Amino acid sequence: MTNKAKTQQSNTLESPLVFARDEHNVSRNELSENALKVLYRLNKGGYDAYLVGGGVRDILLGEHPKDFDIVTNATPEQIKKLFRNCRLIGRRFRLAHIVFGRDIIEVATFRGHHDEQSSDNQKQSKQSAHGMLLRDNIYGTIDEDAERRDFTINALYYNIADFKVYDFANGVADIKNRVIRLIGDAETRYREDPVRMLRAIRFATKLDMQIEPSTREPIKRLAPLMAHIPPARMFEEYMKLFLGGKAEQNFDMLAEYQLLEYFFPHIASDMKADDNSASVQFVRKVLRNTDLRINQGKRVTPAFLLAAMLWHRIESQLNTLTEQQQMPFQDAFFTAMNEVMAEQQRCIAIPKRFQLPMKDIWFLQHKLPHREAKKAFKTLEHPRFRAGYDFLLIRSEVEQGDLVELANWWTHFQHASADTKQQMLKSFKPTRSRRRRSPRKRKKVAE
Incomplete structure (x- = not known):
């Protein structure tokens, strides 16, 4: 891959690197029929529509993506008007699910920056005392959306209108160098959503990449933040970590970064006592x-x-x-x-x-x-x-x-x-049963 835009030194770029159709391998042939339907209808409805994140990343890596996430400048309500098979979900961040039988295409509106000082409730987010985002229904531009993405390799956008890939955080370079890197200050991003620590590990094992030092350093220190994640969400993360074909590697990395105890505390304790038990x-x-x-x-x-x-x-x-x-x-x-x-x-x-x-x-x-x-x-x-x-x-x-x-x-x-x-x-000769007789059932010996 070549590019003609100037690379900035910061974590996010002032303007995105733009890869023309002949400069990348992302093709409509790699997208599902339903994902294409959603992209085209949004575009014909007068809205911007992009394939974003893992779908773009995986195609660039030569893989066949299973999930197709889409972002747009249409609000959830505007999306719903375009699709009869749409349902709106989520409190923390409003999303549109376009349902095609068992296949669900997730569509999100561009996320914007928080403004805790604003008097406009529409521009405010809500955070916990630990810095975790509890409400985040703030809409913005594609540039702001890219800065709100977690990792550089996920801040990649494929535009259905011009077939170009827009790279807002040097994600293509990090894919080439096989590096997992957070966008922005690592500690702040982990405090916003501690599950990002789990995602860093999962992406590292899934994509055979290394976690960049500044992204890796705060994890052990901030591991206790995982105690504030709801058990239902922890189960979702368990499914992704342990049922994706990299369970053993994820298990070892979770233990290394002191995160395993928030899934299975007794196993973490056993490992500390005797890793060969x-x-x-x-x-x-x-x-x-x-x-x-x-x-x-x-x-x-x-x-x-x-x-x-x-x-x-x-x-x-x-x-x-x-x-x-x-x-x-x-x-x-x-x-x-x-x-x-x-x-x-x-x-x-x-x-x-x-x-x-x-x-x-x-x-x-x-x-x-x-x-x-x-x-x-x-x-x-x-x-x-x-x-x-x-x-x-x-x-x-x-x-x-x-x-x-x-x-x-x-x-x-x-x-x-x-x-x-x-x-x-x-x-077969039966062995003695493990069942124990209850003391209260034993007959008393007459005196």
Whole structure:
């Protein structure tokens, strides 16, 4: 790529670098049909319309983008008038979602600068005591919008009217040098939205780039700001970090920058105590397995990974309840699950649709050792047997011992013929149950 505009020394440029159609590889062929429909209708309606951010960035990197975000000088209400399939969302910043079945194209109005001193409510933002933006419905020009972008590689705009790429912060150069760099003062930008610390890590691993020193330096210092992010938003970030094919790398970087504790505090604590502990080894293996499946195009469920993240915490709590408090096993198991889940919900809000599969996976870990005839067939017919079995396989790799024999037995049993199944069940010798007798159920000896 070549350019003819003068590069400025500051983080943002006084005027954008403009790349003509023959100076970049962004093509309409790389855009989805629905994204093009939105761009063209906005343009025909008399408004400016640009593909912005990740869509432009990914095409410049030679990738095929999955998301197409659009910005315009039309207000949300004006956008809604153009599209019958539009719904307006968001309080912190008003957005338009143009809905095409399952495909949603997000359209934002150019963001403007804050003016806390203005008497005009339309020009005011609202910030928390920590500097985090709580309300940000301030509209502006494309230049102001570019300055409000988080990273230089996201301040790139593809204009549907002239097919040019507008680079407002030397983003093309940073893409070429594979650098993640914040626009503006790093500490101020992180305080505005602490989730930008997570985004810096995610972009670094996803795009195989390095975080620039001044962007990297404040992260550990400002990590405690993550405590102010709502659990529901933390769950959204968890999904992006751990289900994008780079889970293990993100896990390590989150731990390095002291951000992991705001997702899974018990794992962060285990890592500090012993990075080679069974609980940490188990999580790493599941992360590696998840990445492998995603990169092979196989399906994964967030429930499996979440179940792995909390498994050793539940086992620890279960042992406390059964051994120290002498609680019956089944009561202790369900109590441990509920306590740990409630504890975790304060960090990331796990939707109910994932909670039931997680509990089934945990429950199966205590059903699989019972291989008597009726119990074995009942376990095999469980709708989440496969997930519970896969979970057991990874546990056996880490914990070894009796779990290896148990995992091998179930591997052979599920694929065996009916006659072989019966022989395996006859040769199985039940082990002593873990269930503890409640002291209150013991009969008193007559004096």
